[in-house]
Amino acid sequence: MKRRTAREKALQAIFQIDMNETTPGEAIQYVLDGKSNDDYLEKLVVGVAEQRDEIDSILKDHLEKWSIERLANVDRNIMRLAIYEMIYCEEDVPVNVAINEAIEVAKIFGDDESSKFVNSVLSKVKQSIEKSSLKDKK
Template sequence: MKRRTAREKALQALFQIEVSEIEPKQAVVNVLEDQPGDNYLNKLVLGVMDNQLTIDEVIKNHLEKWTIERLANVDRNLLRLAVYELLYCKEEVPANVAIDEAIEIAKIYGDENSSRFINGVLSKVKFL
């Protein structure tokens, strides 16, 4: 599975976990739709879940005039995914790649303002 696909599937799984309150492993099974498993997809979903408190705190510290609870579910989970990559995958994913991928995915799954919003927040997080 390509990394872009793994990121998109991870976003879908994180969305399911938040909205349906299902277990992370089940969410991954759901988004795979009978496709073979993927190590990077698992790493992203489980990594975000294991580090969500820290990730959310980083996001909160870089929001202006917003609270994390007010963010759209897609934007919130996409930020979590990208911040996870920025903080915990530095050795294998360059910061610019993590940000660019999040922006492109936001254009697909978010609303018309999502990509600019995601870019603004992640540009601040990039320098941690």
């Protein structure tokens, strides 16, 4: 499975977990619809589910004039997925790639403004990550 496809399926599974409170395993099986599992898909879904509180905290810190509850469900979950990749997959996925992929997924699953909004918020997250990484090196 290509990474883009894994991200799209992961978004669908994360959305299922968010809306229906299913387990990561159940959500993955649902989106795969009988097809074989993918390691990266599983890593994304399980990772976002396990780190959701931390990811949501980061997301809340970078929203201006928005609460996380007011976000469109799709946008919220696209950004959760991207933040997970930015923080926990940085050795495998460059931050800019995670942002660009989130923008492309937002164009597919979100509304007309989703990609711009996702880009804006994730760019702020990127700046924070870069600042904290610089502090860690000193």
